Amino acid sequence: MRSAKEMGIKTVAIYSEADRLSPHVLYADQAVCLGPPPSSxxxxxxxxxxxxxxxxxxxxxxxxxxxxSENASFSKKVTEAGLIFIGPSPESIEVMGSKLAAKQAVAQYDIPLVPGTEEAISDIAAAKTKAAEIGYPILIKASAGGGGKGMRIVEQEGDFEEQMQRAVSEAQSAFGDGAVFIEKYITSPRHIEIQILGDQHGSILHLFERECSIQRRHQKVIEEAPSAVVSPEMRKAMGEAAVGVAKACDYYGAGTVEFIVDEKLNFYFLEMNTRLQVEHPVTEMITGKDLVKEQIRIAQGEKLSFTQEDLQIQGHAIEVRVYAEDPKNNFLPDIGKLQTYRRPQGPGVRVDDGFEEGMDIPIYYDPMIAKLITYAESRQQAIDRMIRAIDEYQITGIETTLGFCRFALQHEAFVSGNFDTKFVDNYFSPAVLSPTLTDEEEELLAALAVEFFDKNKKATHSLASTAASKNQAGNWKNRLR
Structure with a gap:
């Protein structure tokens, strides 16, 4: 909405009853309530x-x-109603919405793919044979999936059938499509994605990579741009592969091509998100491009106003997702009222959020309440700035992921860049968020406790003496009577 306002475009917010006080509702020129809180x-x-x-x-x-945002039917209905859908064509969304269809579409562009099946699994015996060929561990994935749903890791053949049935059931429940496929499970993967932009005149380019490997439940928590491990040569190769993926489905608009990267830095196409990503601000910071404005211009039929050669990486950006979750309790969502909500400020700090102090966190939607982004000249400066911003962020009334993010940013694995998607499993436990005292701090607290005890003892003795004196005086007056 801010981007639209700068372009002289008026906005209409739609909202549910749960979001009637949301900032976007108050910011828009007009707002319309769609109905009760449930998204359905x-x-x-x-x-x-x-x-x-x-x-x-x-x-x-x-x-x-x-x-x-990635519903091909909705995109088609919008177009048929004579409206502009600020995004790709329904056909692009449909192709990339199916992981199997996406694999088949990109095959002609010589894009690295994780070894696996090229079609949905229907015959368990044949699937077991294929899994044995690929080699365990393997991953069973929902074709229409996302966010870790309909995904099962199988370590050995004896577990295959049970895990497949679970994956199919979960995929059917979450997406209405029980189709699953299998691929080799990369044991220490990194999640690195490429931002792409394409206009309706055939131009497609990439805006470099984002590192998104700090995750819980297969969902991102910390993202940064650029990645600490991607060399200029690797960046060029991944960028060209991402452009190839976009060409495979005649893509236009903003999109993200996601890759999985193994411990030897070999990369493989994972999927394409046919929309703007939550973490797009880090790309905006290092390129100076407003991706929402670019989306709008592309939807209006304009050509991209810059070329691949015009783009350069400037500085470093980090984003942490502020979820209403309790990291000490397996990152379970935590609802309640935002009793205190004060945003950090200062140079190189950006907050994209959807709440104000006093608002309730609803149970109906994703528990993310804000994105905190920092930008600086170097990666270490961006980390330092993020830690400062986290310390300034005041939130009470609910538990958040800020403490976990602070821990992760200071961990040697993150600082060195030597981490993968198993960071939480390998390094995090609730105990790390419980403050531990140094020997000096413990001695200081002990000394303060002794001092407090002495003062309290003297004060108690003084009060007792005063009370006794008053009691004696009272007795003397009683005797005179």
């Missing part, structure tokens, strides 16, 4: 959203990065 009764009502647009004489819809 509000944010997922495609026909109602389009009807609101027609009634408000809206020209275009920006789908954000949740709910209907």
């Amino acid at each position: 009764q509000s944010y997922l009502l495609a026909d109602k959203i389009i009807q609101v647009c027609l009634e408000m004489e809206v020209d275009a819809i920006h789908p954000g990065y949740g709910f209907l």
Whole structure:
């Protein structure tokens, strides 16, 4: 909305009853309530959203990065209603929305793929044979999946059938599509993705990489750009591969091509997100490009105003996701009222959030309440700035992931760049968030305790003496009577 305002474009916010006090509702020029809090009764009502647009004489819809943002049917309905969908074509969304279809589409561009099946598994016996060929451990994945749902790691053949049934059931429940496939499980993977932009005139370019390996439950918590381990040669190769993926589905708009990288820094195509990513601010910081403005210009039919050669990496950016979760309790969501909510400020600090002090965290949606981004000339300076910003961020009333993020940023594995998606498993335990005292601190506290005890003892003795004196005086007066 801020980007649109700078472009002279008025905005209409849609919201559920749970979000009636949200900042985006108050910031927009106009706002319309869609319905009750459950997304199935509000944010997922495609026909109602389009009807609101027609009634408000809206020209275009920006789908954000949740709910209907990667829904090909919604994109098609928007276009058929005579509106502009600020995103790729329905065909691109549909191809890349299926991991199997995406694999088949990119095969002609010689893009590295993780060894695995090229089609959905239906015959368990044949699937077991293929798994044996690939070699355990293997990964069973939902074709329509995302966010770690419908995904199962199988360490040995004896577990295959049970894990497959679970994956199919979970995929059917989460996505309405039980199709699954198998691929080699890379045991120490990094998650590195490439931001791409394409216009409707055939130009496609990339805006470098983002490192997204600090995760819990297969979902990102810390992202940075650029990656600490990607060399200029690797960056060029990954960028060209990402552009090839985009060409494979005639892509236009902003999108992200995700790669999995092994311990030898070999990279393999994972999937494509046909929308703006949560972590897009770190790319904006190091390139100086407003990706939302670029999305809008592309949707208006404009050509990209810059070339691949025009883009350069400037400085370093880090983003931490501030989730309403309790890291000490297996990162379970934590709901409640934001009793205190004070954002950090200062040079190189950006906060993208959706809440204000006094608001309630609803149970209906993703528990992310903010994205905290820092930018500096070097990676270490960006880390230092992030730690300062985390210390300034005041949130009470709920548990958040800020403490975990502070721990991760200071850990030797992160500082050195030698980490992967198993960072939480390898290094984190709730105990690390419980403050431990040095010997000097313990001695100081002991000394303070002794001093407090002595003062308290003297004060108690003084009060007792005063009380006794008063009691004697009272007795003397009683005797005179």
